[in-house]
Amino acid sequence: MERSIIFAGFGGQGILFAGKVLARAAMNEEREVFWIPSYGPEMRGGTASCTVIVGSEPIGSPIVDQADAAVVLNPPSHAKFASHVAPGGLLVVNETLVGNTSGRTDITELRIPCTRLAKDAGDDSLVSVVALGALIGCLQLVRAASVRNAIREIVGAKRPEVLAADLAAFDVGHRVGARSRGPRPERVAIPA
Numbered sequence: 001m002e003r004s005i006i007f008a009g010f011g012g013q014g015i016l017f018a019g020k021v022l023a024r025a026a027m028n029e030e031r032e033v034f035w036i037p038s039y040g041p042e043m044r045g046g047t048a049s050c051t052v053i054v055g056s057e058p059i060g061s062p063i064v065d066q067a068d069a070a071v072v073l074n075p076p077s078h079a080k081f082a083s084h085v086a087p088g089g090l091l092v093v094n095e096t097l098v099g100n101t102s103g104r105t106d107i108t109e110l111r112i113p114c115t116r117l118a119k120d121a122g123d124d125s126l127v128s129v130v131a132l133g134a135l136i137g138c139l140q141l142v143r144a145a146s147v148r149n150a151i152r153e154i155v156g157a158k159r160p161e162v163l164a165a166d167l168a169a170f171d172v173g174h175r176v177g178a179r180s181r182g183p184r185p186e187r188v189a190i191p192a
Contacts, residue, residue: 001056003141004064007128008049008081009073009094011039014128017154018071019050021132024150025142026054034062047076054141069139071131072098073114090139092131092177110134112176121172122165129166130173137177144174 007019016037023035032055039048051067053059066086072078073094082102085091090108093101096115112134114127121130129151136147148167156163 002053002059003055003069003139004051004053004067005135005141006049006051006064006067006070006081006084007131008047008070008077009128011046011048013048013073014126015048015073016050018128018132019052021129021147021150021154022052022054022136022142024154025146026052028146028149029142031056031142032059034059036062049077049081069135071128071135073127073131074098075100078102090135092135092138094127094131096127108138108180110138110177110180112173114173117172117176118169121168123162123169126166126169129169130176133170133173133175134177134180135173136170137174138180139177140181144170 007015009015019035023033026033034053037050051064067084068086069090070081070085071092072081074097078093078098082091085107087106091102093109093111094114095111096113102109114130115124117130118124118126136144147170151166151170155166
């Protein structure tokens with residue numbers, strides 16, 4: 001089985017980091033992985049995205065026409081990537097910055113206040129980690145423990161002082177995503 005996920009937002013929102021954590025977690029579970037970053041000339045403030053493909057067998061192509069899921073953290077990313085989610089897929093939206101919905105009825109749109117939840121967890125810059133948690137909680141692409149271990153490996157080695165906040169942000173998002181599992185509603189909203 002192969003699953004593809006697009007992460008997109010402003011440079012500096014941790015988009016590439018979230019994709020890297022998912023890729024590391026999948027590798028730690030001995031899965032096949034592609035991590036393909038893409039960003040404009042200015043990483044901070046410009047647009048950034050990455051695609052992560054996770055498979056149980058060798059992955060045939062890094063090209064993704066329609067993703068199984070997308071995480072969009074800003075309006076330009078929502079406008080660009082909401083249409084790239086395959087029917088039946090998941091769109092995780094940072095409703096703190098993105099006011100409009102995709103208007104699609106063939107996908108699940110999980111709208112969560114990523115910025116507020118990140119701030120509640122201890123660091124409002126960890127919006128991508130909250131969104132990653134929601135994605136994993138909802139789709140269970142990899143085990144939550146694998147993601148926590150990947151965060152420890154990546155963050156703990158370079159910035160151990162922020163590790164607790166990263167783990168808390170992931171856990172907050174994971175709880176939100178886990179609550180939205182089950183029959184696929186047209187839209188899932190988390191109250192403010």
